Amino acid sequence: MSSPKRTLFIFLFVAPAFIILLGVVVYPFVYNVVLSFSNMNLRHLKDWHLVGGRQYMKVFTEPTEPNFYIVFLKTVIWTTVNIFFHVVIGVFLALLLNRKIKGKSVYRTLLILPWAIPQYIVALTWRGMFNYEYGSINLVLTKYLNLPAVEWLKSPTEAFLACILTNVWLGFPFMMVVALGALQSIPHELYEAADIDGASWYHKLKNITIPLIRPVMIPAITLGIVWTFNNLNIVWLVSNTGEPSDQTHILVSFVYKAAFNLYRYGYAAALSMIIFAILLILSLTFARRAKVTEGAY
Amino acid sequence: MKQLPAIAAVVALVLAGCAARSVDLRRIVIWHQMRVDERVILESQLARYMKLHPDIRVEAVYKETETLRSDFIIGAIARQGPDLVYGPSDQIGPFQVMDIIAPLEPYLDSGWIASINPKGLTWYKGHLYQVADKLGNHLTLVYNKKLITHPPATDSELIAAGQRLTDRRTGQYGLVWNYTEPFFFIPFMSGFGGWVMDDEGHPTLNSAGTINGLKFVRDLRDKYHIIPAEADYNAADALFKDGRAAMIVNGDWSWSGYKKAGIDIGIAPLPVITSTGLPCAPMISPKGFSLNANVPPEKIPLIIDLLKFLMEGENQLETAKILNTMPTLKALYDDPFIRNDEILINSQKQIERGRPMPVVPELRAIWDAMRPSYQAVLGGAKTPEEAAEDMQILAIKKIEEMNE
Numbered sequence: 001m002s003s004p005k006r007t008l009f010i011f012l013f014v015a016p017a018f019i020i021l022l023g024v025v026v027y028p029f030v031y032n033v034v035l036s037f038s039n040m041n042l043r044h045l046k047d048w049h050l051v052g053g054r055q056y057m058k059v060f061t062e063p064t065e066p067n068f069y070i071v072f073l074k075t076v077i078w079t080t081v082n083i084f085f086h087v088v089i090g091v092f093l094a095l096l097l098n099r100k101i102k103g104k105s106v107y108r109t110l111l112i113l114p115w116a117i118p119q120y121i122v123a124l125t126w127r128g129m130f131n132y133e134y135g136s137i138n139l140v141l142t143k144y145l146n147l148p149a150v151e152w153l154k155s156p157t158e159a160f161l162a163c164i165l166t167n168v169w170l171g172f173p174f175m176m177v178v179a180l181g182a183l184q185s186i187p188h189e190l191y192e193a194a195d196i197d198g199a200s201w202y203h204k205l206k207n208i209t210i211p212l213i214r215p216v217m218i219p220a221i222t223l224g225i226v227w228t229f230n231n232l233n234i235v236w237l238v239s240n241t242g243e244p245s246d247q248t249h250i251l252v253s254f255v256y257k258a259a260f261n262l263y264r265y266g267y268a269a270a271l272s273m274i275i276f277a278i279l280l281i282l283s284l285t286f287a288r289r290a291k292v293t294e295g296a297y
Numbered sequence: 298m299k300q301l302p303a304i305a306a307v308v309a310l311v312l313a314g315c316a317a318r319s320v321d322l323r324r325i326v327i328w329h330q331m332r333v334d335e336r337v338i339l340e341s342q343l344a345r346y347m348k349l350h351p352d353i354r355v356e357a358v359y360k361e362t363e364t365l366r367s368d369f370i371i372g373a374i375a376r377q378g379p380d381l382v383y384g385p386s387d388q389i390g391p392f393q394v395m396d397i398i399a400p401l402e403p404y405l406d407s408g409w410i411a412s413i414n415p416k417g418l419t420w421y422k423g424h425l426y427q428v429a430d431k432l433g434n435h436l437t438l439v440y441n442k443k444l445i446t447h448p449p450a451t452d453s454e455l456i457a458a459g460q461r462l463t464d465r466r467t468g469q470y471g472l473v474w475n476y477t478e479p480f481f482f483i484p485f486m487s488g489f490g491g492w493v494m495d496d497e498g499h500p501t502l503n504s505a506g507t508i509n510g511l512k513f514v515r516d517l518r519d520k521y522h523i524i525p526a527e528a529d530y531n532a533a534d535a536l537f538k539d540g541r542a543a544m545i546v547n548g549d550w551s552w553s554g555y556k557k558a559g560i561d562i563g564i565a566p567l568p569v570i571t572s573t574g575l576p577c578a579p580m581i582s583p584k585g586f587s588l589n590a591n592v593p594p595e596k597i598p599l600i601i602d603l604l605k606f607l608m609e610g611e612n613q614l615e616t617a618k619i620l621n622t623m624p625t626l627k628a629l630y631d632d633p634f635i636r637n638d639e640i641l642i643n644s645q646k647q648i649e650r651g652r653p654m655p656v657v658p659e660l661r662a663i664w665d666a667m668r669p670s671y672q673a674v675l676g677g678a679k680t681p682e683e684a685a686e687d688m689q690i691l692a693i694k695k696i697e698e699m700n701e
Contacts, residue, residue: 042391042394042658043394043699043700045373045396045397128535131527132526134468134532134536151527154527243477245670247669260366260367261661262695263395263699267698
């Protein structure tokens, strides 16, 4: 096949995927950028026009209820705490499952279970478990641990903690599965050589296991950061749309409220562009610092 | 490379198909937010319609209320969406302002319009934008006849009955409801003389009615201890279904579920507040069909034909008998079932005591403004006086933001 014909042939094969990407990723993104500079809202749904950077100014300067900067801080706390526990619990369980233990497949299935249940059901089940009088968590605290019952859903801090606990439970299986896959790909000879050299369990973990699972874990953590930062479902459903008093919002639920409760589409588009910029900077910085493209061997 | 022209032709055809959107006169799409039992009835009625009109296919698509609203708006921006959209009347205001629903009165003759209870017709800015098949969507006092035989008629009777029926050690309560949600606070606010807005759509939240209503709800929990320390919709619903609550404040959508759960329920109007002499008045809103403004004119007669079919007496009566909802066709009010069914009689009493839910878009801002301060009172972070003032300030601000 001659070169131009070959190029055309390749182009034709790539074209459908490219057209779909154009339709579902590029076009909505560009449309969102345009909207973020517009006044589109309840009164200007069809006759909207560009108003410059007014919406961006509003995001940073308008006194909102709840305050944008506090919501941003909560989002950072939400993401950091969740990812920390997802990785620690996930890797810890993967290390356990990677050993020779009886009934390994049963444990593995049970531990993956949180991941297999739809988020909606998980969120509402946990919300029920956090009920002050009838929830199982307070029943365990009061009946078996002799601790006072916690007003999980009535106070802002406890409600936020309840959302985090739910998401930690929901998120660790993903990290566990990824870490387990990475652990199983480590050549056994490396551990045998370390054993001959008399390396301890800690030294093997530090010098073999962690460096060799890192290339797999870093992209998973980056994905985890993006997913957790943007995880609307758990916060929205566990806190029942931000209860109490809109004190349990993270940035995405804040955007959702602006866009769909009050029909402020231009403002919500600007806010979502800011979230995109934050995530882009965060992911790139993290990837660069963690030297994600470096090989393990 | 002989196949190249063929591949190019297929791609071109697909693209052309995407670009040109022809009017499909044989397919009518309805988006609704009906719950499962309502949906089953709708599907059977649509099946009957399609049997009568074999050349027409009707598709009913369920969406949760908020998703339906946002999806309908997004669809309308793209000049798409369903032919008919079904839901409570408070969506009419925003949809009309956005110009995404069309007036219905040009396509309905006056005789037909007159056959419908005016409460089931939502007129806004001089046009008919919604025709309802159910009246109400209203809160009432639902009680478990096994636990209480005579429902309380006043607030003091409610408290007395609640105290008698509450045993906190065993987790048994006299009364439950989703008391963290402002929609469920409205009856108590109105019972003390308050309301959400005036006739011009300006918020009226900093009133004595709001303050006293807030105090009353807080007292039910903290002073009289007749409601649980925490109860959202699901928790309250589960307590009532388990027989652990004698009474619940809930809407007509919940009744058939309680019957299915084996609870022998009675319906009663919400009590009268003794100090004001006013009944606790819930918001009343019909649920019905609106026409998408993007529907091509040649398709409208077909859609109207379907709409009239769904509004027929036989269909409304079928729904009323299964769900105990109030029909809107006047001719049905003489039907023996409607006249004699205990639940419908009491439901009708509550409808008469209720107040129409405003259909203006500003109501959204008011809900959003009420929620934080209302919950702050329940959480002990604000006094009712502070909350009422803050609700008003926030409502004004949010309305300005919405309308900027």
